[in-house]
Structures are given as C-alpha cells and as structure tokens.
Amino acid sequence: MSKIIKTLSAVFTLLALVSFSYADENYYDQAIKEFDKKEYDEARFLLERNIVFNPKDAKSYLYLAKIFKEKENKKEEEKNLNTTLLLDPSNEDATLxxxxxAVENSNYSEVKELSEKFVKICKSLCKENERILESLKDLEPKNDS
Structure with missing residues (x-):
C-alpha cells in the first residue's frame, strides 16, 4: 500500500510540474496573441503573470516595454528595456x-555608446543602426563631455 501511495504522490507531483510549466508558456503565448490584437491591458496582465512564474524571461519584459511604448509611458518602457538587457545583453531589439x-532625448553620447554595442550584437536588425547614426547628424554632441 505504501508503494502505491508513493507512486501516486510522484505521479501527482509530475502532473503538477507539467501543468505548471504549461501555464508559463500559455501565459506568454496568450499575451502575444492579445498584444497582436492590440489588447494591451490584457497582454500586460498575462505578461506580468508569466513573470511571476518565470522572472528571468527577457521576452516578457521586452513585450511589456512595447506595451508601455504604445501607452506612451516612457519611464516604464525604458525600465523594461533595461531589464530585458540585464537578462539578455545581446537583445538587439531592446538595444535598438x-x-x-536616446535620440528622442538628444542624448548624443548614449546613442554613440549603444550604437557601438549594437554593432557587436546585431544579427537581423543591423541596417537599423545606419538609420540611428544618420539621425545623429542632426544632433549636437551636447552630452558628450
């Protein structure tokens, strides 16, 4: 009888772990679907829930940043982009x-610093660096001291 109880306990533990893992993926996947439908509040809720289960998921923070960009909340957008880079330093989308x-803030030195980093990590968005550097021509190096 004791072996049966131990076996059942192990099976229930395994099922709980599988369903817990599936819930993590389901929250993120569902959040992306909501984001694509422009249901930003629902997407934000699901991403934050996903972060509770998986606090090191850089993709969730990146999508939160995208949501805050849509909501025009620069402080939260920037905070989530920085968290994305903390977890995934080679994330070219967050760096871009x-x-x-930084260009919007006319922060010349920060753009230059990020551009140097971006060149080292870019894989698919490399041409975007040219666009950023072109926009630097209109900025004076105000913060370059």
Whole structure:
C-alpha cells in the first residue's frame, strides 16, 4: 500500500510540474496573441503573470516595454528595456529601442555608446543602426563631455 501511495504522490507531483510549466508558456503565448490584437491591458496582465512564474524571461519584459511604448509611458518602457538587457545583453531589439529613446532625448553620447554595442550584437536588425547614426547628424554632441 505504501508503494502505491508513493507512486501516486510522484505521479501527482509530475502532473503538477507539467501543468505548471504549461501555464508559463500559455501565459506568454496568450499575451502575444492579445498584444497582436492590440489588447494591451490584457497582454500586460498575462505578461506580468508569466513573470511571476518565470522572472528571468527577457521576452516578457521586452513585450511589456512595447506595451508601455504604445501607452506612451516612457519611464516604464525604458525600465523594461533595461531589464530585458540585464537578462539578455545581446537583445538587439531592446538595444535598438533604447537607441531610439536616446535620440528622442538628444542624448548624443548614449546613442554613440549603444550604437557601438549594437554593432557587436546585431544579427537581423543591423541596417537599423545606419538609420540611428544618420539621425545623429542632426544632433549636437551636447552630452558628450
């Protein structure tokens, strides 16, 4: 009888772990679907829930940043982009978005610094660096001291 109880306990534990793992993926996947439908509040809720189960999921923070960009909340957008880069330093999308913010803020030195980093990590968005550097021509190096 004791072996049966131990076996059942192990089976229930395994099932709980599988369903817990599936819930993580389901939250993220569902959040992306909601994001694509422009249901940003629902997507945000699901991404934050996903982060509770998987706090090191850089993709969730990146999508939160995209949501905050849509909601025009630069502070939260930038915070989530920085968290994305903390977890995934080679995330070219987050680096590119931070470069755009630095251009908007006319922060010449930060754009240059991010651009140098971006060149080293870019894989699919490399041409975007040219666009950013072109926009630098209109900026004076105000913060370059």
């Amino acid at each position: 978005r931070l470069m755009d913010i």
